[in-house]
Amino acid sequence: MSLVKLVEPVAAEELGRVHFIGIGGAGMSGIARILLKRGVPVSGSDARTSEMVTALRELGATVHIGHAASHVKNVDTVVVSTAIRDSNPELGEALRQGLRVIPRAAALASVMAGRRAVAVAGTHGKTTTTSMLTVALQKCGADPSYCVGGQLVTTGLGADEGSGGVFVAEADESDGSFLMLAPDIAVVTNVEPDHLDNYGDPRAVYDSFARFVERVGETLVVCADDPGSAALVPIARARGLEVVTYGEAEDADLRVGDIVPDGMGVSFRVHGHGEVRLAVPGRHNALNATAVIAVAAALGVPFDAIRDGLAAFGGAKRRFEAKGEAGGVAVFDSYAHHPTELAADLRAARDVVNSFSGSGRVIAVFQPHLYSRTRFFADGFGAALGLADEAVVLDVYGAREDPEPGVSGALVADKVPLPPGRVAYAPRREDVPALVAGRARPGDVVLTMGAGDVTELGPRIVAELAAR
Structure with a gap:
């Protein structure tokens, strides 16, 4: 606009x-x-x-x-x-x-003014990390105000006014408007090319995050495992900011290790502090939680308190959200719409399968979002979907964009490196529930993914499974 x-x-x-x-x-x-x-x-x-x-x-x-x-x-x-x-x-x-x-x-930015402001940015993981931080601080009694790009499972809300002096917000880089925020503390989970319809090229994406760092007042928390976010460290230190790195990297200030799938959750250790148990799955969530621990320390919250708060986090809407189970098949829904996000969630789905049955399969149901993103990342989407045992690809959810010649879900389906018969292109969304139910068997996990209306399919798949 x-x-x-x-x-x-x-x-x-x-x-x-x-x-x-x-x-x-x-x-x-x-x-x-x-x-x-x-x-x-x-x-x-x-x-x-x-x-x-x-x-x-x-x-x-x-x-x-x-x-x-x-x-x-x-x-x-x-x-x-x-x-x-x-x-x-x-x-x-x-x-x-x-x-x-x-x-x-x-x-x-206006409603954050006058509070101790924490902004969570990054190409991936910012909604979950912001939600984790909010819930953990609530459980610690801090009662922050918050504004998240999704809904908390605990409150059903994406934003609310708290009685405490902290304001936690998700910083959305999609249109560059996160440069209006001026947080005291900021997290950058990772930096990768995305929203190229707005930025034009990857360099502009990285430059925008560098400019974001220039607006931080006190502390920058970055993932040491991600080259894009790690590149922000010298910029922050040159400005005199306190910098805290986290990750599995040997030189991370908060080093994560012993990441172990645990049912629908994951446990891990933060070296020098102790073990943490989450009720949400995936290595990426262990990293997100460690970012929360770093922010909590900057706010003066002890490790033991924030660890207990993290254990209470039940997830955010559309972030590996359980939609139901029928016929021994569990169905989840995810907002994942970038190759890196698909890969992280599919690995988490594999962890869930292995924790429970060990013999089940992962069935991915993916709806590409935006014609431009599909064109840019078709190869990456295909490679990520190859982590599943079976994949069903819907047509593109165009959102604000007009269709592009030659760009459809078939472009992605053709890139999935699975054997013939294990990849299906389903241009008619109404065909998907029966198609998936016909492929699924007891012990499987079905994961619907995408930023469009694919989220509506989870309950329909569960109903179709129950009817068989």
């Missing part, structure tokens, strides 16, 4: 009466919720009603269904998301009136 440029945020109390265009979105509704709890007048509009819209109305927001210029009457600040087009009548009216128009990230 080109009419709104990156701007420096103002304090929340200076926003006045705030109107959100697209208030029902996960990120927008969370900020609106926090402002309402602080007594700020909030209005908004959305294309359709939803549970989030209903919840905001119950908190006192005025929410219109549909968009019209009249909705921005008696408004001081208008917040927009990247999904809002330049032709939106409310945006046009706000600009005509000369109102303050800011992107979602600037509104997030």
